[in-house]
Amino acid sequence: MSPVETSVSTQKRRHSLALTVGLLLVGINLAVALLTLFWTPYDPLNASGGRLEAPSLLHWLGTDRLGRDLLTQLMIGARTALLVGTGAVAIGAAIGVSLGVVAAFATRLADDVMAATLDILIAFPTLLLAMLVVAASDSASLWTAILALGLAISAIVARLTRILAKRVLRQDYIVASRTSGTSWAGVVFRHVLPNIWPTLSVNFALQFGLAVIAEASLSYLGLGAPPPNASWGRLLQEAQGTVYTAPIGAIAPGIALVALVIGMNLLADGLRDIADPTRGRSR
């Protein structure tokens, strides 16, 4: 085997390792989230032991200030995190990709206006934007948080889509395809979207992670999902006062959060390599 082939195959192996680890991390999270729909070790809302118990066979991660099982809270938090990440990215992708593609086709003036608007929106920190939306709605719920994060993401996705789509539209194969009679709609669905997807999907994973973290921050500030939706952010907030006496209360949701975010990014990286066969090879 030539050195070039070797390096390509090592690269491939590394990529598939990333994909495997990503799948594993996200898969575990998903499985736990689904499991909580039917079963949790203890009642998430009521005390099932003493306050701030240390980990034991009965309570693997111990209990919180109110004597509720921490593992149960953490498991329900996985469900909340997935819901927030998926929901926010879905909203952000639907609005952002549509706007971005329209902007890529728009006349010079309309495009400039849209680009400037998006830049202003993006200049607002996601969290601030989300806080404004949550504050504007009369009652904080999981859904207002998801909507708020989705809107913030849509601006970022729209700007990225616009840039990527414009780049694809300048390519020779677009003109070539048009000369054989492909309509603009055909160009968007057959060429533009598939060609921007590898980059977009990685960005979606990034936004997913940021949304999960932002929801945790909102919860931490008391603006997130109200009880009984346990969220990792609220667990972190509640553990704040007891971090020296019962550090597991902060460590466990912290690790869960980081693991899901990393898992999602690895998964997206792996998927991009599948979506883009030209990657990792000389062209």
Added chain:
Amino acid sequence: MTALLDIRGLTIRAGDKPLVSDLSFAIRPGERIGLIGESGSGKSMTAMAATGLLPPSISATGSIELDGRQVVGATDKVMNRLRGVAAAVVFQEPLTALDPLMKIGRQIAEPVRRRMERDGGKASKEAVNREVRDLIDKVALPQPDRIINSYPHEVSGGQRQRVAIAMALACRPKLLIADEPTTALDVTTQAEILKLLDRLVRETGMALLFISHDLPVVAQVVERVIVLKNGIAIEEGPVGSVFGKPHHDYTKTLVGAARLFDEALGTTGS
């Protein structure tokens, strides 16, 4: 017989700068015409104008009738019914002219399906696949199963150009515009692609607008030539008389350069 492509007084401008000035020529069904001139003389612009695909910053005035329909100022909707049907294009650089993320089989299938639907038939998956294989066969691509499932970067330059030709053929156009289809290829592959184009044009009876800066190449496949310099047609006529007895100095230098090149290669000229 009415012309398939009838260009009259075509002027193409980028802002105020004229790229092509007052160009007129016509191609009748089945006719093979060469458009020659050095790089930057406006050949590609003329081809793009004929299919109504000039970049937005570039404007055309004059008249271009493609299959009886006016192209200058036509809407996209009108043009989309003409593109592929009246004229299809093969480009210079086959790598960038193919979608890098679409398998070759699917890229050929797209125009096949569109043509079948346009002809009123239902494009069943089997019929499309059969036609794709047929086309791959026609352009003499080896190992059809492998080619169909390959991405453009996985096949050679010559094979990519064959794929591009198959895609143009899939439209069954009345006019094939070939914009320097062999320029990006090595000499051996060039000869093969030329032979293929020549055979296909004769077999199908389509008209050909062959664009090149390379005189001997043009001479092999066309009947008449138009010599373009700085966007102005300076000479026009049958291949034999234009190349045999060039009037314009510019044409003379083109012919001279080609002759020198042939002598350097030790061939007797083509």
